[in-house]
Amino acid sequence: xxxxxxxxxxxxxxxxxxxxxxxxxxxxxxxxxxxxxxxxxxxxxxxxxxxxxxxxxxxxxxxxxxxxxxxxxxxxxxxxxxxxxxxxxxxxxxxxxxxxxxxxxxxxxxxxxxxxxxxxxxxxxxxxxxxxxxxxxxxxxxxxxxxxxxxxxxxxxxxxxxxxxxxxxxxxxxxxxxxxxxxxxxxxxxxxxxxxxxxxxxxxxxxxxxxxxxxxxxxxxxxxxxxxxxxxxxxxxxxxxxxxxxxxxxxxxxxxxxxxxxxxxxxxxxxxxxxxxxxxxxxxxxxxxxxxxxxxxxx
Numbered sequence: 064x065x066x067x068x069x070x071x072x073x074x075x076x077x078x079x080x081x082x083x084x085x086x087x088x089x090x091x092x093x094x095x096x097x098x099x100x101x102x103x104x105x106x107x108x109x110x111x112x113x114x115x116x117x118x119x120x121x122x123x124x125x126x127x128x129x130x131x132x133x134x135x136x137x138x139x140x141x142x143x144x145x146x147x148x149x150x151x152x153x154x155x156x157x158x159x160x161x162x163x164x165x166x167x168x169x170x171x172x173x174x175x176x177x178x179x180x181x182x183x184x185x186x187x188x189x190x191x192x193x194x195x196x197x198x199x200x201x202x203x204x205x206x207x208x209x210x211x212x213x214x215x216x217x218x219x220x221x222x223x224x225x226x227x228x229x230x231x232x233x234x235x236x237x238x239x240x241x242x243x244x245x246x247x248x249x250x251x252x253x254x255x256x257x258x259x260x261x262x263x264x265x266x267x268x269x270x271x272x273x274x275x276x277x278x279x280x281x282x283x284x285x286x287x288x289x290x291x292x293x294x295x296x297x298x299x300x301x302x303x304x305x306x307x308x309x310x311x312x313x314x315x316x317x318x319x320x321x322x323x324x325x326x327x328x329x330x331x332x333x334x335x336x337x338x339x340x341x342x343x344x345x346x347x348x349x350x351x352x353x354x355x356x357x358x359x360x361x362x
Contacts, residue, residue: 080337080356082361083104083115083119083362084115084120086357087108092345092362093107093345094106094130094133094144095355096133098139100137105124105133106357107128107131107133107145108129109129110123111127112125112150114141114152114156124152124156130144131172131173132144132173133174134174134176136176136195140153142161142174143158148162148171149163163183163198164190164198172185172208172211173211174212175214175223176214177216178221180214180221180243182225184209184210184226185208188209189204189212189248193243199244200246201248202248203248203249204225204227205228209226209227210263211225211226211262212224212225212226215266217235220236220237220238221236222235223246223248224264224266226262226264226275228260230251230253231250231261232251233249234246234247234249253291254291257282261276261282263275263307268307269309269328271284271285271328272284272285272287274307276304277304278303279304280293281293281295281328296316296332298332299334302319302320303318305345305346305347306348307347308349310354311352313325313326314326314327315335315356317345317346317356319343319345320343321334321339321340321343322342322347338359344358
């Protein structure tokens with residue numbers, strides 16, 4: 064990557080995009096996941112889940128959609144959260160339905176995988192598991208749909224971050240514990256007066272302890288207990304953000320009117336190179352030193 068210097072600030076040249084696969088027309092991707100072990104790419108859309116094979120040819124492995132989120136497990140199996148339930152798909156493409164708790168299989172929304180554990184956001188609360196068979200509900204959360212979950216290791220503990228009703232909650236369990244006992248969450252103080260509810264929580268992004276993604280803004284907490292700071296990127300008119308990621312030495316913001324990039328959260332933000340910069344981006348993921356964007360009907 065070469066750098067330019069403009070007005071005293073480094074500005075990187077545009078990234079050249081490589082078309083990886085054509086997606087089914089009129090479907091549009093809703094989720095992406097990359098297996099770090101094999102490099103396999105999974106794509107969620109309105110009809111279910113596709114996995115890219117040799118030559119980037121997509122093969123349908125699940126016809127239960129729309130897909131809301133995807134995540135690969137350490138052994139190569141794929142978890143798929145769809146409007147019709149949660150599925151575990153093995154490397155051969157065989158799906159099996161998972162039921163975390165009565166009623167919780169109705170509409171899983173988001174998945175997070177880290178440190179051998181899985182966190183699941185549903186319309187009926189949040190859950191944790193180490194084996195996808197025995198699930199523990201996270202207690203002391205407000206009732207209602209959970210918008211997002213995230214997992215990370217912090218000081219010998221597994222921390223699960225949960226967004227529900229516009230509030231941020233955190234639960235911790237011992238990292239080395241083989242069995243997950245009762246899990247309770249505590250509310251984090253956001254102290255943010257903003258007109259929107261956050262869509263996603265991303266730990267350890269852009270040098271910050273936590274980042275919250277809003278439809279038109281980002282909030283960053285540089286370290287635990289530090290005050291939050293809000294930044295509002297210059298989005299295309301009427302655009303709404305859907306995902307944020309860090310790759311190739313910069314930040315990327317996926318919106319329904321194109322992909323934006325910046326060297327730091329405070330900007331300046333600019334449109335990414337075509338085609339990602341001018342196409343609706345339905346899903347975005349950074350993996351293996353690369354960035355994958357589902358722009359229009361292509362990956």
